[in-house]
Amino acid sequence: MILFTFVAGVACPAWxxxxxxxxxxxxxxxxxxxAKRTRLIVDLDxxxxxxxFTLANPPRVILDLSDVTFTLKPDAGQLRRGLVTAxxxxxxxxxxxxxxxxxxxxxxxxxxxxxxxxDDQPARLVxxxxxxxxxxxxxxIATEAEQRTALPAAAVAxxxxxDTRPVIVIDPGHGGIxxxxxxxxxxxxxxxxxxxxxxxxxxxxxxxGYRVVLTRTTDTFIPLADRVRIARTNRADLFISxxxxxxxxxxxxxxxxxxxxxxxTASDTESAHLADKENKADLIAGVDLSDETxxxxxxxxxxxxxxxxxxxxxxxxxLVGSMKAATRMHGTPLKSAGFRxxxxxxxxxxxxxxxxxxxxxxxxxxxSEVGRDRMADAIAAGVTQFFAHKGAAGHQAVEDGASSxxx
Numbered sequence: 001m002i003l004f005t006f007v008a009g010v011a012c013p014a015w016x017x018x019x020x021x022x023x024x025x026x027x028x029x030x031x032x033x034x035a036k037r038t039r040l041i042v043d044l045d046x047x048x049x050x051x052x053f054t055l056a057n058p059p060r061v062i063l064d065l066s067d068v069t070f071t072l073k074p075d076a077g078q079l080r081r082g083l084v085t086a087x088x089x090x091x092x093x094x095x096x097x098x099x100x101x102x103x104x105x106x107x108x109x110x111x112x113x114x115x116x117x118x119d120d121q122p123a124r125l126v127x128x129x130x131x132x133x134x135x136x137x138x139x140x141i142a143t144e145a146e147q148r149t150a151l152p153a154a155a156v157a158x159x160x161x162x163d164t165r166p167v168i169v170i171d172p173g174h175g176g177i178x179x180x181x182x183x184x185x186x187x188x189x190x191x192x193x194x195x196x197x198x199x200x201x202x203x204x205x206x207x208x209g210y211r212v213v214l215t216r217t218t219d220t221f222i223p224l225a226d227r228v229r230i231a232r233t234n235r236a237d238l239f240i241s242x243x244x245x246x247x248x249x250x251x252x253x254x255x256x257x258x259x260x261x262x263x264x265t266a267s268d269t270e271s272a273h274l275a276d277k278e279n280k281a282d283l284i285a286g287v288d289l290s291d292e293t294x295x296x297x298x299x300x301x302x303x304x305x306x307x308x309x310x311x312x313x314x315x316x317x318x319l320v321g322s323m324k325a326a327t328r329m330h331g332t333p334l335k336s337a338g339f340r341x342x343x344x345x346x347x348x349x350x351x352x353x354x355x356x357x358x359x360x361x362x363x364x365x366x367x368s369e370v371g372r373d374r375m376a377d378a379i380a381a382g383v384t385q386f387f388a389h390k391g392a393a394g395h396q397a398v399e400d401g402a403s404s405x406x407x
Contacts, residue, residue: 023069024048026089026097027122031081035131037110038082040101042125044068047114052127054109054140055288061101061109061129062286068097083107083129090177092221092285098177100286103129106137165211166237166387168204169230171341172197172214173243173278176221177285183246183357190219192366193242196354199376200240204383221285224340231347238315238383239349241341244366245274246358255359256330257323257375259316260351261309262343263336274353275337311348315386319350322382326374327355327365352379 028043049066070089080086085102092098111128132140172194174180180189197214204210213234215227231239247254254270266272320333330353342349354375355362365371 021067023067024065024123026065026068026070026072026125029072029076029079029087029089029099031079031084033082035082035104037131038084038129040084040087040125040127040129042099043122044125045117045122047116047123048125050112050114050125052109052112054107054137055286056137056141058283059103059106059137060286061103061107061127063099063101063125063127064092065097065099065125067095070097083131088177088179088284090179090221091175091219092177094218094220098221098286100177100284101127101129106132106134108132108136108140163211165209167211167213167234168383169213169215169234169236169239169347170197170200171227171231171239171241172216173241173341174221174281175216175219178221178281181244181246181357183244183359183363185357185363187357187363187367189244189246189357192244192357192372193354194219196372196375197242199372200242200379203376203380207380207384209387210383223282223285223287224279225282227341228344231344231349236344236347238386239342239344239347240379240383241339241349241351243278243351243353245353245356247356248358253359254330255356255362256328256333257355258330258333258335258353259319259323260339260342260353261312261316261334261336262339262349264338266337267335268332271335271337275339278351279338279340308346308348311390312342312350314389315348315382316350318386318389319352319379319382322385323375323378326378327371328362 024047025045026042027045030041032039032041048068050063052061052063054061072089076089078086083103083105085104087099087101089099090097107129108131109127110130111126113126115124115126117123172190174190174193176190178190180193182188194216198217201212201214204212213230213236215230216222227241245258260271260275266275316334320329323329323333339351342351355366357363357366365375
């Protein structure tokens with residue numbers, strides 16, 4: 001395959017350059033060429049270390065850059081030309097940025113290099129793509145080992161010895177290169193859900209009865225499998241994934257919050273579409289999922305245990321009841337769909353859609369401090385009520401068992 005790590009056109013160890021310096025600024029990006037050969041040019045204030053590789057299903061070109069901050073216009077990724085049908089950019093992991101180029105079909109990386117800044121000309125990252133046949137493209141795809149070096153490692157907090165408090169894992173959706181939806185507004189989902197998650201964490205920690213773990217606390221991308229892994233490694237008693245929805249233009253109007261549990265059969269067409277969209281988060285960030293079935297067979301398993309399924313449903317009902325006092329709920333607030341992030345078979349899990357960013361009324365609530373705090377209070381209250389119900393149910397089960405004949 002073609003795999004580069006360059007600084008000013010000279011190969012160097014991955015991410016070895018620029019330590020101790022401020023991140024390089026990527027200020028402008030543009031495309032040139034046609035359907036046979038297309039060039040991407042990125043202007044920066046200094047030359048970064050980078051590497052480029054290809055992925056399949058769908059075909060993509062990935063550029064990982066060391067210590068780069070993007071200051072491109074928000075709509076820059078909407079540009080398309082030649083072999084590139086779209087591209088996105090953002091933080092992928094601490095100290096690493098990523099550009100994902102969606103391409104029209106099999107391509108080869110013909111050239112990839114960086115030019116130093118000279119006189120009044122900025123440093124430039126240049127990537128030349130050429131049309132390729134399917135066989136050549138297959139040979140160029142990054143191997144699993146090479147792809148793994150590009151993945152961020154999920155941080156897992158070790159439980160303190162003797163700490164028996166329930167563990168709540170809060171999962172702010174999206175992050176980094178994966179911005180989530182915007183509802184055609186100036187806001188992005190990844191920021192709204194992170195702010196709500198942090199507010200929820202503060203309330204639960206202040207209550208003192210829980211140990212709280214977040215899958216991310218900054219604008220960083222975390223693969224879906226790692227989010228599940230964090231919950232299972234921490235032996236979570238609850239997993240709460242937080243998102244916001246949006247309808248496409250022309251799809252009508254909808255508003256209100258919803259709570260989802262896992263089901264392979266979606267409760268309605270909208271739920272199926274939403275799950276399909278959210279399950280593509282790893283593809284959006286340029287993660288290779290070709291070996292997912294074997295790799296995470298012990299993690300992303302069917303949520304089949306009766307106790308876990310029942311507790312997930314109980315928490316979802318409790319949460320909807322609590323949230324009704326704080327925000328407008330969707331007409332059918334309890335839903336189910338096949339979200340990959342809910343597939344920890346031994347952790348009661350729900351996905352909370354805070355509202356629709358495509359609704360002006362919902363967006364006003366989602367982006368206001370008062371609305372965010374009311375939502376965090378309501379979810380925290382739902383957590384407290386859930387454990388009260390769960391404890392009562394467990395206590396009753398013990399009593400029923402003790403009084404049953406033959407026990």
